[in-house]
Amino acid sequence: MTKPTTLNMAEITRLMRAGQLSEATQMIQTGLGGAPVDLASAAPFPNLTGAGLPSGLGLPQGRAQAMPASPGSWTWRDHQAAGQSRQYRLYVPASLAEGETPAGILLLLHGCTQDPDDFARGTGIHDAAERHRVVVIAPAQPAQANMNRCWNWFEPRHAEAQGGEAAFLTDLTRAIGHEFAVPPNLRFAAGLSAGGAMSVILGAVFPEDFGAVACHSGLPNGAARDMGSAFAAMSGGGSDRGTGAGCRLFVLHGSADRTVAPQNAQAVVAQALRAQPGLTRRAAAARLDGHNVQVARFRDKDDVLRIESWVVEGLGHAWSGGAPQGSHTAAGPSATTAMMRFFLGSAKQG
Numbered sequence: 001m002t003k004p005t006t007l008n009m010a011e012i013t014r015l016m017r018a019g020q021l022s023e024a025t026q027m028i029q030t031g032l033g034g035a036p037v038d039l040a041s042a043a044p045f046p047n048l049t050g051a052g053l054p055s056g057l058g059l060p061q062g063r064a065q066a067m068p069a070s071p072g073s074w075t076w077r078d079h080q081a082a083g084q085s086r087q088y089r090l091y092v093p094a095s096l097a098e099g100e101t102p103a104g105i106l107l108l109l110h111g112c113t114q115d116p117d118d119f120a121r122g123t124g125i126h127d128a129a130e131r132h133r134v135v136v137i138a139p140a141q142p143a144q145a146n147m148n149r150c151w152n153w154f155e156p157r158h159a160e161a162q163g164g165e166a167a168f169l170t171d172l173t174r175a176i177g178h179e180f181a182v183p184p185n186l187r188f189a190a191g192l193s194a195g196g197a198m199s200v201i202l203g204a205v206f207p208e209d210f211g212a213v214a215c216h217s218g219l220p221n222g223a224a225r226d227m228g229s230a231f232a233a234m235s236g237g238g239s240d241r242g243t244g245a246g247c248r249l250f251v252l253h254g255s256a257d258r259t260v261a262p263q264n265a266q267a268v269v270a271q272a273l274r275a276q277p278g279l280t281r282r283a284a285a286a287r288l289d290g291h292n293v294q295v296a297r298f299r300d301k302d303d304v305l306r307i308e309s310w311v312v313e314g315l316g317h318a319w320s321g322g323a324p325q326g327s328h329t330a331a332g333p334s335a336t337t338a339m340m341r342f343f344l345g346s347a348k349q350g
Helices: 009-017 021-031 116-123 125-132 165-179 194-205 227-236 263-275 335-344
Strands: 073-081 084-092 104-109 134-139 187-192 212-216 248-254 280-288 291-299 305-312
Touching (some): 084 116, 084 125, 104 116, 104 194, 125 335, 134 165, 187 194, 194 212, 194 263, 263 291, 305 335
Parallel strands (some): 104 187
């Protein structure tokens, strides 16, 4: 694993805001021991980019498209807890009969530069929610909390049981779970990039509150302690010495991800295996939607599927099988379908 390094973030930020990307890149590469860095691709992670940068740098722009028509309700709400206050979208599917208990609740955590509407478009989560009768919670990370609207996975205070973003998100999920009478084993969390890293934190710090979590292109819990070590983790693989997910876990990563190194997926799984010892591993190669996928499944003594990991060949830093109407999506096997199957399907199948 690459050891966390100290970077001159103030000078790097100054260079980037001045449009001197080559100089900023060189400084980061030097700080990371020569590891390659793609600043444009790194936009979905910590707040080095966005505000104050010149236009035309290839960074994702805000999307103004309307949400596709859907039969359910997609409303804004507010929630306060753990010293945090956020707005969130709530999707209640029309397929859910009045008074009927949902099949589950999904906390959906967008990546950096995204928002709940953008992420819903890209993942097609409304259609999935209708098919499976699942209520979706999609909180919005405001620019006031992070310039690029990233969940602050790399700040230790946001990975604590008391106070911070992880505690807020868990409290929000509990509140909706109580509202719809959905027990903890049917409450799930999934996210992309920074959202994926935060999902891992939720599964590690609050394993009794979630039946399963899913990490797409994210990092392990405790992979970084500040911005400098965040870049090191993204580039070369973060530390896996933190506490791993204690609930069921689905991991998906692209082999060609230049923003978050694929080694991070291995680290997420390694953490979880320490938190859930005694699992039996079975690996296989698959061909899904025209892509080669390396699949590993880990089962307990009762044959319950506890951990599933996919590495999609050729996939970059994007939601696999996502719709082009959303940002950070790419062709590939549907991550949305795979995660919903893992969450709601029989744990003894697959």
